[in-house]
Amino acid sequence: MTAALPELAEIERDALTEIVNIGVGRAARNLSTMIRSPVQLSVPRVELLPLARAAELLARRSGHSLVAVSQDFQGSFSGRALLIFPEENSLELVRAVVGDGMDIDEIIDLEQEALAEIGNVILNGCLVVVANMLRHGLSMSLPRVVRGSSRLVMADPAGPADGDCVLFLRIDFSVAARDIDGYIALLMDLPSLAALRLLIGDFVAGIADGAAGA
Amino acid sequence: MSGGDQLSGGLALALLDQLSGGVVLLGADRRVRVWNRWMEQAARLPAGRARGATLEELFPAVASTRLPGAVEDALGTGAASLLTHSLNPALLPLALPDGGPLLHSVVVRPVDAPGGRACLLQVEDQTATVLRERVLRERGNARYRAIVDTAPEAIVTIDPAGTIQSANDAVSAQFGYGPDELVGRPVGLLLADPAAGQRAWGEASGGPGHGAMLELAGRRRDGTTFDLEVSLGGWASQGRRFLTAILRDVSARKRAEDALRRLNATLEARVEERTAQLRRAADEARRAEEALLQSQKMEAVGQLTGGMAHDFNNLLQAMQACLQLVARKTRDLPEVEPLLDAGRQAVDRGASLVSQLMAFSRKQTLRPKAFDIRDALLGMRGLLDRAIRADIHLEFGFGPGLSPVLADPVQFELAVLNLVVNARDAISADGRIVVSARNRDLDGVGPERLSGRFVEVSVADNGSGMPDDVAQRVFEPFFTTKAVGKGTGLGLSQVYGFCRQSGGTATVTSAAGRGTTVCLVLPASAAAPAQAGPALSALKPGAGARVMFVEDDPVVGPIIATALEELGYSVARFATGEEARAFLVAGGEVDVLFTDMVMPGGVSGISLARAARALRPELPILLTTGYSEEVAGAEEFALLPKPYKVEELSDALDQALRGQGA
Ligand SMILES: Nc1ncnc2c1ncn2[C@@H]1O[C@H](COP(=O)(O)OP(=O)(O)OP(=O)(O)O)[C@@H](O)[C@H]1O
Numbered sequence: 001m002t003a004a005l006p007e008l009a010e011i012e013r014d015a016l017t018e019i020v021n022i023g024v025g026r027a028a029r030n031l032s033t034m035i036r037s038p039v040q041l042s043v044p045r046v047e048l049l050p051l052a053r054a055a056e057l058l059a060r061r062s063g064h065s066l067v068a069v070s071q072d073f074q075g076s077f078s079g080r081a082l083l084i085f086p087e088e089n090s091l092e093l094v095r096a097v098v099g100d101g102m103d104i105d106e107i108i109d110l111e112q113e114a115l116a117e118i119g120n121v122i123l124n125g126c127l128v129v130v131a132n133m134l135r136h137g138l139s140m141s142l143p144r145v146v147r148g149s150s151r152l153v154m155a156d157p158a159g160p161a162d163g164d165c166v167l168f169l170r171i172d173f174s175v176a177a178r179d180i181d182g183y184i185a186l187l188m189d190l191p192s193l194a195a196l197r198l199l200i201g202d203f204v205a206g207i208a209d210g211a212a213g214a
Numbered sequence: 215m216s217g218g219d220q221l222s223g224g225l226a227l228a229l230l231d232q233l234s235g236g237v238v239l240l241g242a243d244r245r246v247r248v249w250n251r252w253m254e255q256a257a258r259l260p261a262g263r264a265r266g267a268t269l270e271e272l273f274p275a276v277a278s279t280r281l282p283g284a285v286e287d288a289l290g291t292g293a294a295s296l297l298t299h300s301l302n303p304a305l306l307p308l309a310l311p312d313g314g315p316l317l318h319s320v321v322v323r324p325v326d327a328p329g330g331r332a333c334l335l336q337v338e339d340q341t342a343t344v345l346r347e348r349v350l351r352e353r354g355n356a357r358y359r360a361i362v363d364t365a366p367e368a369i370v371t372i373d374p375a376g377t378i379q380s381a382n383d384a385v386s387a388q389f390g391y392g393p394d395e396l397v398g399r400p401v402g403l404l405l406a407d408p409a410a411g412q413r414a415w416g417e418a419s420g421g422p423g424h425g426a427m428l429e430l431a432g433r434r435r436d437g438t439t440f441d442l443e444v445s446l447g448g449w450a451s452q453g454r455r456f457l458t459a460i461l462r463d464v465s466a467r468k469r470a471e472d473a474l475r476r477l478n479a480t481l482e483a484r485v486e487e488r489t490a491q492l493r494r495a496a497d498e499a500r501r502a503e504e505a506l507l508q509s510q511k512m513e514a515v516g517q518l519t520g521g522m523a524h525d526f527n528n529l530l531q532a533m534q535a536c537l538q539l540v541a542r543k544t545r546d547l548p549e550v551e552p553l554l555d556a557g558r559q560a561v562d563r564g565a566s567l568v569s570q571l572m573a574f575s576r577k578q579t580l581r582p583k584a585f586d587i588r589d590a591l592l593g594m595r596g597l598l599d600r601a602i603r604a605d606i607h608l609e610f611g612f613g614p615g616l617s618p619v620l621a622d623p624v625q626f627e628l629a630v631l632n633l634v635v636n637a638r639d640a641i642s643a644d645g646r647i648v649v650s651a652r653n654r655d656l657d658g659v660g661p662e663r664l665s666g667r668f669v670e671v672s673v674a675d676n677g678s679g680m681p682d683d684v685a686q687r688v689f690e691p692f693f694t695t696k697a698v699g700k701g702t703g704l705g706l707s708q709v710y711g712f713c714r715q716s717g718g719t720a721t722v723t724s725a726a727g728r729g730t731t732v733c734l735v736l737p738a739s740a741a742a743p744a745q746a747g748p749a750l751s752a753l754k755p756g757a758g759a760r761v762m763f764v765e766d767d768p769v770v771g772p773i774i775a776t777a778l779e780e781l782g783y784s785v786a787r788f789a790t791g792e793e794a795r796a797f798l799v800a801g802g803e804v805d806v807l808f809t810d811m812v813m814p815g816g817v818s819g820i821s822l823a824r825a826a827r828a829l830r831p832e833l834p835i836l837l838t839t840g841y842s843e844e845v846a847g848a849e850e851f852a853l854l855p856k857p858y859k860v861e862e863l864s865d866a867l868d869q870a871l872r873g874q875g876a
Contacts, residue, residue, distance in 0.1 A: 098301065104371055127291070
């Protein structure tokens with residue numbers, strides 16, 4: 001239940017924001033390599049929200065037509081990672097990545113797989129870094145593209161679970177002189193969240209230890 | 215199924231070789247463990263050589279791609295990666311059997327096997343799919359492109375966010391941006407008011423099948439704006455909605471429309487002006503028509519009065535002759551004399567009325583001669599003074615170098631007398647009448663409608679004046695405002711007729727309460743004024759001369775014949791021209807021919823006179839008539855106008871007998 005959703009401690013939030021930024025930084029490098037042009041990704045803030053609330057927020061901020069690239073992850077914490085942006089920005093994102101020289105019809109044709117790969121790069125970037133930082137492996141599925149309302153793109157294919165929560169991160173893309181706003185959402189159930197917090201706690205303690213040892 | 219659960223390594227590899235896609239398995243040491251047959255063929259690299267090598271060793275170019283990172287993520291973390299052909303073209307140097315490039319995408323995923331974690335690379339041949347898509351796209355695009363690329367209008371496709379997704383070449387001519395510069399930019403860039411533009415587009419973009427026409431102001435790269443007509447059409451592709459906009463520069467058309475509108479506006483003004491002109495012309499025409507009608511009316515009235523006057527004239531002629539005969543017969547009876555005088559006066563009055571009528575109908579016989587207006591007017595002074603009252607002051611004024619006029623002086627004096635009397639009647643008490651004369655050179659315009667040199671004689675008073683409707687009718691015969699019996703309404707018509715017949719005209723200027731000025735416009739004469747003519751001779755006896763008298767009128771004829779006989783003539787009277795001619799042809803004895811000009815029947819007075827001259831050239835001839843137009847063409851003969859007194863007739867006969875006088 002929403003009432004049961006634990007608050008993230010300030011230090012936890014900071015640590016997570018830090019980790020995710022390292023992850024998207026890596027993703028940005030990968031994207032840059034891929035498209036041979038600078039890409040900047042940044043995540044200014046991490047929030048922990050109940051699923052319904054996150055969907056509501058997303059609808060309010062980005063409208064009802066959304067595109068999401070989704071990847072499942074499994075490990076000591078499990079769930080689904082989503083890269084979400086307004087559908088009207090998706091062609092721009094694709095164009096930013098593939099270059100301006102391409103015809104609109106061509107872009108439409110390759111939009112789906114290009115989005116999938118862009119999402120894949122970014123989500124992998126985040127999750128791999130999170131997993132590595134927390135020193136726990138995660139296996140991740142291939143990306144798939146979902147379109148629709150916030151409720152639809154966030155829905156768990158296994159059916160909505162009570163108490164599911166969302167780590168909600170706004171992500172700013174800056175690609176080829178374009179700025180595109182999107183969101184990264186990590187959907188987890190409460191046990192996974194508890195496991196993640198535990199790992200974060202260990203990570204924070206490790207940093208503190210390292211700092212003390214230095 | 216026990217025993218079948220585990221695939222032998224050989225079977226597994228045999229299966230991999232049968233797959234229609236590339237399979238590469240990398241061990242935890244990143245070295246190739248499996249390289250299936252598809253990979254051997256596509257990479258032209260046998261498995262024997264691939265096995266044991268890293269990807270970077272096999273294909274050095276791979277190092278700069280995302281692939282090594284993906285392999286790391288799979289082996290290190292367990293993340294799966296997708297490397298698409300679109301974003302990673304020519305990831306691996308693979309070729310089709312024909313040597314053409316093999317378009318491919320690669321899926322990288324971790325494989326957790328008993329011997330530890332490995333990394334599986336699946337290579338998918340995308341060539342056919344990509345080519346098919348391209349063909350489809352190009353086929354679908356060919357017609358569109360043919361239109362769009364050659365269109366003179368800028369054509370842009372916009373996504374729902376208002377971002378330009380494509381633009382044709384015409385945008386550079388119209389907006390100054392290259393097509394590639396515009397792609398990815400907001401469409402508001404092309405509009406003078408981006409916000410208003412976006413709103414309008416939003417409303418117009420109902421979706422596929424929806425079209426709209428907008429009129430917006432466009433903005434070029436240099437900041438200048440122009441009138442833009444935008445046709446919008448919505449369409450959808452693979453679930454995505456787009457708007458294609460055709461942007462037409464309509465500033466030229468707008469200018470033309472504006473010009474047309476201005477033209478229309480001024481057209482109205484011009485039409486109004488023209489209408490006013492036409493109205494003025496119509497008014498002019500109406501006035502001209504009224505003037506014509508008026509003159510036709512005058513003419514008709516003239517005909518009528520002329521005809522009547524002629525008959526009256528004959529009656530008066532008869533009465534005059536009658537009275538004269540009675541006087542001769544009653545010379546011994548003095549008591550008859552006053553009665554005869556009254557009769558003579560009545561006849562005289564009748565004759566003067568008839569002569570006024572004749573004057574108006576321009577059928578009086580004028581004897582125009584050149585005379586000096588100043589002398590004539592000053593000579594009338596006594597007469598005029600007697601005609602006006604003591605409380606009226608009469609003045610004369612003469613312009614410099616007055617030309618002599620060519621007109622009948624007697625009729626002129628009569629006209630002036632008439633005008634002065636009218637002026638007098640218009641002055642109730644203490645007034646002024648100014649009679650003046652001046653030269654006038656007329657050029658055909660102006661109310662007179664005459665051209666040449668004229669002398670204008672005006673009689674101006676400061677009397678009651680006339681309202682317009684009266685002033686317009688004063689020249690009509692019998693038009694009078696005076697009480698019955700007080701005025702005949704012939705005064706001014708005589709004046710008018712006389713002036714017209716003399717080759718001039720008469721005009722009246724008046725307004726109620728402002729007095730009246732009547733002007734006589736008479737032709738100036740080139741000749742010097744003649745001296746006064748000889749006085750009428752005394753009555754002479756006929757001395758037995760034989761007069762051949764032709765007169766159809768049954769009343770006039772006998773009386774004049776009797777009067778002639780009384781005067782000592784011997785008279786042979788004929789009632790028709792035929793009889794008279796027959797008499798001459800038959801050699802009848804005669805000393806002088808006296809004939810009326812107008813007679814019924816085949817032989818008129820003129821033709822009789824001509825026949826007589828032909829038969830007897832030495833025979834004196836005297837004509838008479840009350841109609842002036844008959845005179846034209848008869849100038850060769852002596853003429854005695856009707857009505858005439860018996861003395862005048864004997865005088866004229868005497869002259870004729872004495873030797874072709876007149
Ligand atoms: N000087 C004038 N001032 C004002 N009204 C005039 C003047 N002269 C003429 N009229 C008007 O014009 C009318 C016609 O004049 P016209 O001379 O033809 O006839 P009359 O004067 O009425 O009659 P008669 O000539 O027999 O005296 C007059 O009845 C009078 O109303």
